Amino acid sequence: MSTVEETAGGEAQPWDEVTPDAARRLLLAAVEAFAERGYHATTTRDIASRAGMSPAALYIHYKTKEELLHRISRIGHEKALEILRTASRTGGGPTERLAEAVSSFVRWHAGGRTTARVVQYELDSLGPDARAEILGLRRKVDAEVRGIIEEGARSGEFDVIDVHATTLAVLSLCIDVARWFNVDGPRTPEEVGALYADLVLRMVGARGPGAAQR
């Protein structure tokens, strides 16, 4: 039922911006390895061999192992931000936009679980500078969701006690999908996205059109 290609590592992420081809293959191998075992448990030899190259080939395209994680993290966060911004720009009121944001964000975390895992959980393995840069992107992600919730609260379409805490909770819900989602499990990314969108609308007390009414 899922429409995105889900070859191991391929998933929903295109990685088109990474060139040349060898650099992309290495990056893809790194994503897989980091997601499976974590950054620190992954060796450069493992990454290289997954990409069908010798250990030394990695250092032609990347200065260090950390640069790989940094690149993956930045591209991933930019993709996440783009998803939320697209959803936020769709027509309709806060209810529709929040539902669209959550369901597409969840779809990305579920369908591209391999990438999302690295992006969301390996942040602390970055050095201070890279980490600070990525944290800037995360604040933008946060602001995007908070913006929608704030607007709904102001217009009275939502009923929210604490906008900041609710924003955090909504993001928690979406991000944690990358921790537990199993591609071979009973639910498709689309189903989880729809379910979670409904749960989030309940959390913000949405009364407007699109809220779960019964």
Added chain:
Amino acid sequence: MSTVEETAGGEAQPWDEVTPDAARRLLLAAVEAFAERGYHATTTRDIASRAGMSPAALYIHYKTKEELLHRISRIGHEKALEILRTASRTGGGPTERLAEAVSSFVRWHAGGRTTARVVQYELDSLGPDARAEILGLRRKVDAEVRGIIEEGARSGEFDVIDVHATTLAVLSLCIDVARWFNVDGPRTPEEVGALYADLVLRMVGARGPGAAQR
């Protein structure tokens, strides 16, 4: 406002069951180190020196570095399960019990963030056998929450579309607190617990007493 002791590593967890004293100090040092840098990035030398001992001292009390993680993980999961069971056994209907379960579970994840981080996020660093044992405990945690939600759904006190998915989402919300909670941040564990209990009651569409009515 917080009543639990929050000395670094001490937190809400007693670790009384770990004896002798040197073994407990090592375990505590390991919890701190694993939470800060992750299991694979932590060295046995770091653990030992945090505990004020030589690197070799570790191997008097533990066979391997993994045994430390295994012990931490089991004790932590047992504590988590105990918290949920206690909450589940309090008087009142599903609404009160779910609220109590969520708020106390969140308080544990926030107040004992150091421990909770290791318990919830370092599971994959365990070997197959230890991992399987811990996964058994996790299923019990899951069952505890699902039990309350199921009961509320059956009695009509809750309005839930998908019990399994909702259970997962509730646990997600609680567990993810260990990822973002900051002891120096603006909110106490108690505040987050209360906020999240309210959000969860909304998610399950609680209509009974204790639900956020307005």
Added chain:
DNA sequence: GCCGAGGGTGAGCGGGCGCTTAGCGAGCCC
């Protein structure tokens, strides 16, 4: 006072890590 047991140390082992370097071969320019 001697002994054994148990908690602890200093030194160091084998090995695998991230990363480097010297060199090789295919393709392109002139």
Added chain:
DNA sequence: GGGCTCGCTAAGCGCCCGCTCACCCTCGGC
């Protein structure tokens, strides 16, 4: 077609890892 560039490899360096071993100190029992 000679030479330069670029992508890549084989070999290996230096380091630090998890873990071990020989030995030591302290303390209770007799």
